[in-house]
Every structure is written in C-alpha cells, then in structure tokens.
Amino acid sequence: MIKTPEEQLNWRNKIAGTIGTPQVQEVLEEFLAAERAKLTAWTPSTNDPNAFCIHRYVGRIEMLEFLINQGKSVTKPTENKKD
Numbered sequence: 441m442i443k444t445p446e447e448q449l450n451w452r453n454k455i456a457g458t459i460g461t462p463q464v465q466e467v468l469e470e471f472l473a474a475e476r477a478k479l480t481a482w483t484p485s486t487n488d489p490n491a492f493c494i495h496r497y498v499g500r501i502e503m504l505e506f507l508i509n510q511g512k513s514v515t516k517p518t519e520n521k522k523d
Contacts, residue, residue, distance in 0.1 A: 459511035472504040
C-alpha cells in the first residue's frame with residue numbers, strides 16, 4: 441500500500457509520540473537489558489529439550505531492538521530536500 445506524504449508524516453508523528461519518547465525508550469532499553477541477561481543466563485535442561493526458551497528470548501530481543509530503532513529513527517531530524 442503506497443502512502444501519500446501526509447500519511448507517512450502522520451505515521452511518523454504517531455510513532456514519535458509513542459515509542460519515540462525518551463521515557464518509553466528508557467523502559468524499552470531496560471526490558472532489552474533484562475532479556476539479554478536471561479539469554480546469557482540460560483542453560484540447557486531436560487525440561488526444554490528443543491530449546492524453546494532460547495528462541496523466545498531471541499525473539500523478544502529482536503522485537504525490542506526493532507521498537508527501539510523505530511523510536512530512534514523517527515526522532516532524528518530529517519533532511520528537507522529542496523529542488
């Protein structure tokens with residue numbers, strides 16, 4: 441779906457107003473640190489022979505990194521292209 445420039449700006453502003461705020465970014469960073477700690481502390485066990493826990497931790501880390509990057513990307517100043 442192709443969005444008009446106004447729709448793109450609207451979407452960017454929604455993201456900037458929610459996950460782009462410094463308070464939300466701090467909370468996401470804290471969650472990311474906690475999930476990374478869980479991942480590094482994980483040990484294989486007979487209760488989890490297929491390592492579902494490690495897949496869950498990696499998925500959470502990827503999701504949090506994506507949200508953090510989206511929030512940071514919309515709060516950066518943009519270049520105005522003038523022809």
